[in-house]
Structures are given as C-alpha cells and as structure tokens.
Amino acid sequence: MNIVQDESRRDRKKLQRRALLIEIARRYIASKGLISLRVRDVAEAAGCSIGSVYNEFGDFDGLILTVNRETVQALTARLKAIPAGDPLRQLHGLADAYLGFATEHANLLRALFEHRMEDDRPFPDDILAMVMDAFALMHAPLVRLLPDRDPDDVALLSRMMFSAVHGIISLGLEERMVAVPPEMLRERLAEFVDTHLAGLGVSRSA
Template sequence: MIEIARGSIAANGLRSLKVRDVAEAADCSIGSVYNEFGDFDGLILTVNRETVRALTARLVAVPADDPVRQLHGLAESYLTFATDHANLLRSLFEHRMEGDRPFPEDILLMVMQAFALMHEPLVRLLPDRDPEEVALLARMMFSAVHGIISLGLEERMVAVPPEKLRQQLAQFVDTHLAGLGIPLGKARDGEV
C-alpha cells in the first residue's frame, strides 16, 4: 500500500491519491487500508515520513568540511531532490490533516531537523552572533531556498525559470552570506 501510494503521489501528485485506488491496486478492501494506517491521513503521513528521511539523507551527505561550500551543497542537494521528487516533496507541504487535526509532532520534528542542517555552518560562519539570531537566520535561509526552488519548479509567474535555478540559487546563497557580512570573495573561496 505504501509503495502504491508513493508511486501515485510521485506520478500524479497528492490530490490524485484516492483510498479506493490504493485498495484496488493493492487488491484489498478500503477497510484494510484503514485498518493498517488508522485513516487515509496515516497512509499519506507514512509516505511523507519516508520522503523526509530520503531528503535528510541527501542533505546529511553534503560534506561539512567548509561551511560556505556546505551551504551551497545543501541548497544544491535540496534542488536536486526537489527536481527528482517534486510531487513527493510537494505532498509534504500540501497535505492537510482531516478535520483540522494537528500535524504529528514526529514529522514536524523531522522537517525541523532537516532545516536545521543550515544552522551548523551558519554558526561556524557567524560565531559572534546571538545563537537565537543564527537559528532564525538558518530557518529563514532554508525557507528562502525552498521558496526559490518550489516556485521555480512550479514555473509560477514570479518564478526563476527552471533552467536558471542552479545559477540563481548559488547567487542567492552568495548574496545572503554577503548580507550577513561574509565577503563574497571569501565566501566563494570557502574562507572566513
């Protein structure tokens, strides 16, 4: 059932996923899906957890020897993942729990841990800044990277054209670091 749901979301997006289709493809009853996952949200959340784990594995694999290169690598890895798994990543941010129930804490924590990977290199680059400010800067930077990528892949009106995303994403990271007081020449060379 998980494989079927993941395949459906990956191919056609979250909105196309129907419990009846999953049950049919798995050759089981709709009740079996609910028995296994509690409700349809449970199945979607299981797929979303796997997506966050896969994304985090890609991000954790970025070399951390140089903080500037690490930030560029994180942005690039996020773009590659989003390009390869656009609908799965979109599902993570589009899914709304039935009946306005709160999102499960474990998924929120997993997403925050993935976002926090930008925190450590910023701490190294900004050792004298207030830790709360650096944490906020890391979340803001990840949010901006996510927004640039999401809009670019969606090709919305204000989006960066997909063929320019890599270049513009690298330019954004450099510009953001320069705005934080890290000179661009040093940022590009990995020196601080």
C-alpha cells in the first residue's frame, strides 16, 4: 500500500475518534449544560485515555471551542436555508429559525455565548467571524425592505434587530426568570418583528 492510503487509513481512524469525542462532548453539553462537561467522562465514554483527549484538542477549552464551532456552523446552515424570495417572509423565517434552533439546542447555544476563555486568552477569530456571518444574514432582506436608507445604517439596524431577537429568545427560554412564556414565544416573536418593521416604515406583512 502506498503512503497516501496508509496515512488516510490512519487519519480516518483518528478523524473517526475525533468525531466521536466531539459528539460525546456535545451530548454532555446539550443534556446537562457546559458545567457538566468533564474530560474524564468524555474519555471514558469514548473508550480512550484522558491524554488522548488532550492530544486531540490541546486542552479543555479546545474541546469546548470545537463543539461551539460546530454549533455556530449548524445554526448558520439553518439560517442560510431560509429562502430569500420575499424579504419580509425571509426576516420572519430567520427569526423563527433562530427560535427553533435555540429551542432544540438551548444548552449548546448557551455554551456558545456564555463560555469564557481561560486566563484571558482571546476568543478565536474564526468563531467570531462565523457569528458575525450569522448576524449579517438579516442584512440583505432589510436592505431590500429599506431601499432608501444608508446601507451602513441598515447594517446597524440589522445587528440591533438580531441582538433584540437574541435577547427575547435567550431570556424567553431561560426557565428561571421567565421573560415571555415559551409557548407564546413563537407568535410573539413574529409580532415583535412586524411591530419593529412597522416602526421602520415597512407596511405590515400580508
């Protein structure tokens, strides 16, 4: 066998285990929160040693960040799947998709937003960029709805709206300090988007 095949066989195994470790870590975070994630548990569940987890991810933060990276990728994929036809419908779709993702993966999303790096190490640029990308998805439909506004202004508006929606959803899904009852959240969120757009001068959706 040639080198490429040998390496790819080895790599395949390595990648397979890496994926397993990530999946296990994700399950811990998703089911009991980031606080419940333990290196020993992950290693044991994957049937390997603690050291191997460190070989793969460098340190504990590395494992968390890897899961977070995949979380934001999944979120972005879901948001990008919203069709771009009618801008008003698209905005509602984006808000609703965000709510859906947050509902199904509350702990994963919390881990993304609440995780703090050890020591003051900088937050990884690539994750930051991916989050900004997700934020930016509101921009295009808003530009279409507000053609007369300065695009820079609309960029800020879209970030404001995204942040507002994020706040409504994240507080709404927090079981403690219930801001808005979850069962009403979907409907109310749509109403919120409509209201805000109306305030921006966009006539209410059909």
